[in-house]
Amino acid sequence: MYPKRISAIKFEVLSPQEMRRMSVAKLNNPETYDDDGFPVEGGLMDTRLGVIDPGLKCKTCGGKYGECPGHFGHIELAAPVIHVGYAKIIARLLSGTCRECGRILMKDDRRDKFIREIERLKALGQSYEDVLKEIFRITKAAKKCPHCGAEQLEIKFEKPTSFYEVIDPETKEEQKLTPKDVRERLEKIPNDDLPAFGLDPKSVRPEWFVLTVLPVPPVTVRPSIILETGQRSEDDLTHKLVDIIRINQRFLENRDTGAPQQILEDLWELLQYHITTYFDNEVSGIPPARHRSGRPLKTLAQRLKGKDGRFRGSLSGKRVNFSARTVISPDPCISICEVGVPEEVAKELSVPIFVTPNNLDFAREFLRRRESPKASYVIRPDGKRIRVIDSNREEIAEKLEPGWVVERELMDGDVVLFNRQPSLHRMSIMAHYVRVLPYKTFRLNPAVCPPYNADFDGDEMNLHVPQSLEAQAEAKILMAVQEHVLSPRFGGPIIGGIHDHITGLYLLTRGEKKFSKEEAMDFLRAVDLSEIPAKEEYTGKEIFSFILPKISIRFKAEICQGCAVCKEEKCENDAFVVIEDGKLLKGTIDEKAVGAFKGIVIDEIMRKFGAAVTRKFIDDMTKLAIRVITRLGFTIGIDDEDIPKEAVQQIEETISEAEKRAEELIKAYREGNLEPMPGRSVEETLEMRIMQELGKARDRAGKIAGRYLGMDNSAVIMAVSGARGSMLNLTQMAACIGQQSVRGERLTRGYAYTHRTTSHFKPMDLGAKAKGFVRSSYKSGLSPIEFFFHAAGGREGLVDTAVRTSQSGYLQRRMINALQDLKVEYDGTVREQTSGVIVQFKYGEDGVDPMKSFRGKALDVKRIVKEVMGVKE
Amino acid sequence: MSYDAILKEYPLPPSVKQEIKEELERLKPKKNVAKKIVDLCYQAYLSNLIEPGEAVGIVAAQSIGEPGTQMTMRTFHYAGVAELNVTLGLPRLIEILDVRKNPSTPMMTIRLLPEYAKDRDKAREVANRIEATHLKDVAEIEVDLREMSITIKPDREAMNKKDLTIDELREKIEKSIKKGAELIEEKGIFVVKVKKDSYKVLMDTFEELKELVVMGIKEIKRVIIRKEGEEYVLYTEGSSMKKVMKVKGVDFTRTITNDIYEIYEVLGIEAARTAIINEAISTLEEQGLEVDVRHIMLVADVMTADGELRQIGRHGVAGEKQSILARAAFEMTVNNLLDAAVRGEVDYLKGITENIIIGQPIKLGTGDVELIARLGVRR
Ligand SMILES: [Mg+2]
């Protein structure tokens, strides 16, 4: 079947005739239901407009509720009314055309020149708004009609729907133009002049901007709901339409009985108000129409607008079936390409089997099964859906034949899409293979946390089951986890070891640790290996090599301290990694080797052996690391931050010294002896110098603490290997928290009139303590004043995060909107699909996919050279 | 032996060719080995090419947008130059993509002609010509309410420092006061007498004179001289490319500003594209975020594709989409629909959002393939 496509949608303005033609009923009764609860004829719930009660039938098409799509009705307005959405255009037209003859206030040749310019820009797909503005400026200024010579008066537009004419330029006396006057003037504008105002004469006549007929949407778009009390509650649109009909009828009655002009005018105004708010209830200048409860009504514009409106809420993003959501938790035992699905979820979700002669028996099997995975529904070729229950299983299984669809429960090996919001990049939705597991959470391998940006502090994730074979094939080939190990953002791995994986491998591979045969076997138990050379003892590096594919690579590890001259293999820190032919000869495996984002080894395996081998390596690596860390034991406690007395002493001294230096700077400043830095005031200089001094003091304190903590300290191991935390975190725990800041400055705000932060200090105190320097460590605890300053600094961080997420979210939305229609064509160019504009002649100037690139470079020349020539560096 | 002949046969990008050439010249392999290397490189290049149908725009938007959440918001005190405040992080990135006409911290990097670049005094001389000097910086200004006059006492020392003569100063003041007042000079002191007997006029004139730029460029608030390698480089707070380029001693071929719109106006669209790329890269790099240049290039190309600098967003690329439905789904839903009706616009449903809205497959990736298997025909 070739899928049908809609080729185009044209937008036009409805004419009154069109509105009447598409209407099935003229409505004039403000009542909706009669006393028996039946819809009133000629009322807003007229059954000719469709039905929402299950018992009734549509009088137009005969369809029942759910079958009839609904039909439009109309209201004949007793007096013309301005359409708010077009009021601005009406204003332009009134001031731009002659009040007598209706022609544009411009000579024909000039008009034609402008129209040609508009046509030109239109053809180029560019905005011609500026041309329209120019025409408006010229025509508005015209004092006399160039066609009939009539004097022109200034038109005043008062939002939202009133028009006035200044009849005396001297006294500024104004006369109101009724919608009727406006409509008469608009009628006079000839079609040939319309393009100059940006109007397409084939799609619109300006007088249609003044409504004489109002279409009434079918009841199906404004269904009433029955409250728990049994009361009927009408839709906001119905409420508004009732108001319109009521006023419309009252206007008619009053006019027929010859009521005074004033009363008629008031009613006309009221009708205008109701119709205006029916279109848009957020128009500035008039109060919004409210529900009895005081809540503003949600009328047409409000239904379309905004995040939850029709466009963004129901059309661009839709609710779906075949999906599940629950809390996630980690499971290091499953592969990165799997997802653990709770039994309960697996029973609820289903996958269709399209029955053919080839899989008939396979499908029957599910129908006959009594425990999961079993069939839950069958769909006959005529579209009828039958629920499979134990009593009809056999019967259906007998009847089953090609062309039927069997919906079976989810089972191991099914492909599903797994997603965590916010979906900021394509790795936020990846395809996993199902593992049905007990308990109630989705399980995922911790190595896939980075692309989802997931943790397990209560995060929830969504799961979707693709329902067609095409979708399943696409999911397996394009969306599988292993296809996304490399990020298209920077061409490096985004899936890799985290936290314990890194610590585990660090503990395993650092130095020349020896492990007994038993230990080694225990480490490798979870890994699928076919052969291990028999030995009594294995080094950690040997054990790691067992899971390593045959790659050769040399690089500096994360723990490298950045020696001035790298001693490479001879690094006494074991920080230079040498892997030859799949053997780890030298160096420690840490974040730089296998971490997400950095993982050089993962990167290399991916390039050399592809996705499947990489997946296996990451699986093995994480399993090995977890077993190592479990077996060796790794823990951290509050006493890990204990430092000896002499260290505390040294830290105290360092900080006191810095505080003293700050005092000296302040003294110099007070005495006017402080030399300002170039381009800075003395005050700024003082602040910067103090910040510098105190910053240096904290760094020194950290160094001292670091010296005493040593490389065996668990926290230090985590920090240097890149598993978690940083040396700064450690410094703050063990030595000194340091300067707190708000907006990059020391804390200054507080008691403005005495120039101090809190009342514990003397006025004008500029010292370290008084302006947010926290000399305590987290371990030793903060003084109340320090605690207060710390909270002030911490608050800024929170505010910052909150503001940032909303701002970057909007930036992302704008960028997606601007760039979504770009595509690489078969000729290698990048084009915008709607306009056909060539944006790039060759994607990225070299045509290379950033994901496949070698960290941005088109290809890894050095490796090819090395492979061909077989030379070492 | 030259390897150019071998390389010439392969349509590789210049940067790759250069790298291969360097490697070959370093290792000097035999011709057949070199040929093999280049051939393998070409194979690798071909396999690294982007695939047709790839949604490069979306990938670019995601690659730049995703790290946005990790960026900081604050304005920092430095970016190489400690003395200048520069907007960084997310606000700066937004500023670049919005093509803001007045960036919050305009800044120029001015390099000098060889004869000025080596010498600190010469560089200072250029800096003086650029940095805005206000009258209040080189003179004491006072109002005499009784006489209805303003006295200006030039500060000789400050003027010497700036290389400003009394004659030049007088000329500037005369030009500023025009007809409303007269200038009298007594013993090196200027007196400005207001003609109209009005305190308002007097005080207005006073305020104007205080802020009168007697030397330099109005927009450039501060100039900082730094030595970089062998030469002195000027960094400025404030930016005015047009005026700075004309200053004697400035090497305008190596002078840039961080105001992208200004670059567009002065140097044109291609320069603007380069500026967007450079500014975006340096903003992301400063935050320690790795983003492939190709993504940034694509964004810059979209912004400059039709010869005009267009922002990402409502008043630019996203707002000028051909599709009515796509525009309506982005921002200003109701207005877009009303305007489309008046203009009789047609949505040809070629883009992504439109097709999502009406529930059709999109023309990207696998959705773009027109090959269809006919089912039910089996051999
Ligand atoms: Mg969380």
Ligand SMILES: [Zn+2]
């Ligand atoms: Zn019907």
Ligand SMILES: [Zn+2]
């Ligand atoms: Zn006329």
Ligand SMILES: [Zn+2]
């Ligand atoms: Zn080293």
